[in-house]
Amino acid sequence: MYKKTVLILLLFLFWQTDNVEASSSYVVIDAHSGRVLEGSNEQTKLPIASLTKVWTALTVLDAVSLDEEITISEKAATQEGSSLYLKAGEVWTVNSLLHGLLLQSGNDAAYALAEYTGGSIEGFVQMMNEKIRLSGMEHANFTNPSGLHDDNHYASALDMANMLRFALKNEDFRKIASAKSFIPKERNVHWRNKHKLLHYSEEAIAGKTGYTKRAGRTLVTYFKEGQKEVIIVTLNNSNDWKTHTELAEKIFSNYEFVKVVEKGKYSLFNKEVIEVKQDYFLLINETEKKQLQNVLHIPRNKRQDSSYLWNVYINNDLALKFNVKKIK
Secondary structure: OHHHHHHHHHHHHHHHHHHHHHOOEEEEEEOOOOOEEEEEOOOOOEOOHHHHHHHHHHHHHOOOOOOOEEEOOHHHHOOOOOOOOOOOOOEEEHHHHHHHHHHOOOHHHHHHHHHHHHOOHHHHHHHHHHHHHHOOOOOEEOOOOOOOOOOOOEEOHHHHHHHHHHHOOOHHHHHHHOOOEEOOOOOOOOEEOOOOHHHHOOOEEEEEEEEEOOOEEEEEEEEEEOOEEEEEEEEOOOOHHHHHHHHHHHHHHHOEEEEEEOOEEEEOOOOOEEEEOOOEEEEEOHHHHOOEEEEEEOOOOOOOOOEEEEEEEEOOEEEEEEEEEEOO
16 A cells, blocks of 8 residues: 555656646747757747737738727727726827837737737637748647637747747837837827846847746747847746846857858759859857758759759758759
8 A cells, every 4th residue: 555655646746747847948049040049848839928919919010000090999998917008999009009019018909909900809810820820830829819828829939939030020020029118109108118138138139028827927038149149938937037148148158150051153063053142140059060061952843943942951950941043
């Protein structure tokens, strides 16, 4: 009886340990290429809380203009959670609401923007999820625009990092998400960005905070030091400010911004000529420099306009790929 009790207890403890490890994750990616530099459980589907609003903002920006005006509905004004304290009947610009969404994490702003952009919350959520699939992400699904908990609302740390990577390509998003403060024209208030690293670290450029009881503390940050750019995501990390700072310092100290493919014309063994139209760079460390390998895949189809696929491998893992055209 004693041995069985001990065995059951040990199994329970192992299950608890595994469960704790699986309920948190982190990832660091190269913001240029999306290559994973470091991570743990980075493909695990977890609740991400208000990090959702990164994708909400991009979905809005891809569909409407910043100067468009939105009349706040009763449903939007009464949303639970973090709030801008919008009032039903007020008229706000998309620009102001997006600042309130990303700097102050207003759930009421999220719903007002979603209703306007998608015609309904359901319509907007469908837009968000379609954009996820088109972007090639497979470990994310959203049921609302704010990040309030739902068992079917989740993302992996890696997908979340890529969401910010894609969003930063939008100049309006980049400007709003990196703003340290904002005063909306609709109200005499001063919104200070809740992502405190943006106020204290020169390398922290943009990001988003999040928290629910189920998700714990969630954080995404875009760091830049010279030409080195990384995106860090932590999910369910109670010491996230310190973790992000230490991870950024670690990567910037140990990785270099290296040109791995040079633009120009290349002659192939069969006398064909291809052209690479830009330089390609990766963040790599000293060990990886010795493991770099460039491989060109020649298409079976010999049409004049057929593309060649240029792959860059590090230690036999695909780190970068792009198409090149035959010019001769």
